[in-house]
Amino acid sequence: MPSREERxxxxxxxxxxxxxxxxxxxxxxxxxxMGVSQWTPSAQDLETEITGMTMRxxxxxxxxxxxxxxxxxxxxSLVVTSCGGDVSRDSIRAVGSSTVYPFAKLIAESxxxxxxxxxxxxxxxxxTGGGMQLFCQGVGADTPDMANASRRMKVSExxxxxxxxxTDIIELQVGLDGIAFASARGGIELNLSPRIVYEAxxxxxxxxxxxxxxxADVDPSLPDEPILVYGPPSTSGTRxxxxxxxxxxxxxxxxxxxxxxxxxxxxxxxVCTEVRSDGAYSDQGEQDNLIVQKIESNPRxxxxxxxxxxxxxxxxxxxxxxxxxxxxxxxIASFAYPGARPLYIYVKKAHMRAIPGLDLYLEEWVxxxxxxxxxxxxxxxxxxxxxxxxxxxxxxxxxxxxxxxxTGEVAVAxxxxxxx
Numbered sequence: 006m007p008s009r010e011e012r013x014x015x016x017x018x019x020x021x022x023x024x025x026x027x028x029x030x031x032x033x034x035x036x037x038x039m040g041v042s043q044w045t046p047s048a049q050d051l052e053t054e055i056t057g058m059t060m061r062x063x064x065x066x067x068x069x070x071x072x073x074x075x076x077x078x079x080x081x082s083l084v085v086t087s088c089g090g091d092v093s094r095d096s097i098r099a100v101g102s103s104t105v106y107p108f109a110k111l112i113a114e115s116x117x118x119x120x121x122x123x124x125x126x127x128x129x130x131x132x133t134g135g136g137m138q139l140f141c142q143g144v145g146a147d148t149p150d151m152a153n154a155s156r157r158m159k160v161s162e163x164x165x166x167x168x169x170x171x172t173d174i175i176e177l178q179v180g181l182d183g184i185a186f187a188s189a190r191g192g193i194e195l196n197l198s199p200r201i202v203y204e205a206x207x208x209x210x211x212x213x214x215x216x217x218x219x220x221a222d223v224d225p226s227l228p229d230e231p232i233l234v235y236g237p238p239s240t241s242g243t244r245x246x247x248x249x250x251x252x253x254x255x256x257x258x259x260x261x262x263x264x265x266x267x268x269x270x271x272x273x274x275x276v277c278t279e280v281r282s283d284g285a286y287s288d289q290g291e292q293d294n295l296i297v298q299k300i301e302s303n304p305r306x307x308x309x310x311x312x313x314x315x316x317x318x319x320x321x322x323x324x325x326x327x328x329x330x331x332x333x334x335x336x337i338a339s340f341a342y343p344g345a346r347p348l349y350i351y352v353k354k355a356h357m358r359a360i361p362g363l364d365l366y367l368e369e370w371v372x373x374x375x376x377x378x379x380x381x382x383x384x385x386x387x388x389x390x391x392x393x394x395x396x397x398x399x400x401x402x403x404x405x406x407x408x409x410x411x412t413g414e415v416a417v418a419x420x421x422x423x424x425x
Contacts, residue, residue: 097363098129098150099152101154103155103243103293104155105155108383116366129149134239136153142169150360151352151353156245156246157176177370178396180347180348180386182384182386185310186308188308191304192305193228193306197326199258208282230305231285235289236310238288251343252278287299293311297314312332312384338376371397
């Protein structure tokens, strides 16, 4: 691991920056030298020259020039400028999940306090799906360094990243959360189950017409109150988790739906996960605080958001049980609560050397994600100890993910591939 002084090298006079993704070398180091298109370093050159080097050590013109050429070829968009030169971006930028946002914001504040020489990270709420789209656009200063996600990256998103040059991605599980159904304190009380939620919110329950208007229409044991659920949009990771952990599970309580999954997976997905659009489910955008306000003002309604928002607003709202299990810290940590899910952040390894402090920002997550740490105090459920250790190793060793990590498949070595 490089020393703290080495990691602060980009703050020195000669500094690395992510450029315009053209692959050109710019600044005062380019006059009269051969461009990247004329010389491409070999893998051995990169390993020999880049590993262990820092910009602070590059004191001579010749070494600055060679390092710039190597880095530009290695990252596609890394350039070097001298004192007073323009720097495209020298602060961390993360996009993505509104559920992960309060945790990422706390880490950004902790990072700024621990590292006053660095600019404060910029954290944007775009939703998990929207964040992945931005993250996978490519490598460069106009793309984010990180994506926060309230569900795991999809294989299709990974493939899009690869196609756009985002080839080395570090995946970190930063903790656990639960998708919580809630109502105002003293408001409607519902003992929910995946089946009940599915029949209440599905556009075509079991492939038929949606006729349920009240909770009692779904189950006679429930109140005769109109179904009105405020929740996240389709771009949200929380919405994806709702589909996977609740709606599809409820749909598959019907044996015919299980058979449909085998016979026609696309139709099964549509029938089991499409949410009704007649007003019974009201999309509130990536604004979980607005959902809290909505259900607080109307005690007959139900809200859907991450556990951390339930925990943060425990004086205003109450969690609704799922299969008789309340959405609590302990029940999510043990996965006894059906809506428990991991939370992730995704990082471009190519940006680790170019964006000042990005490695320190990741270390800040590791320092704060324990069960007795600051993140737990604002509602993040700590991962199991072995999971925390494995993810800490990903940070220290900068281990990247593979397609097989997402699919669970085992990669076959070329010599082991079956004959055509």
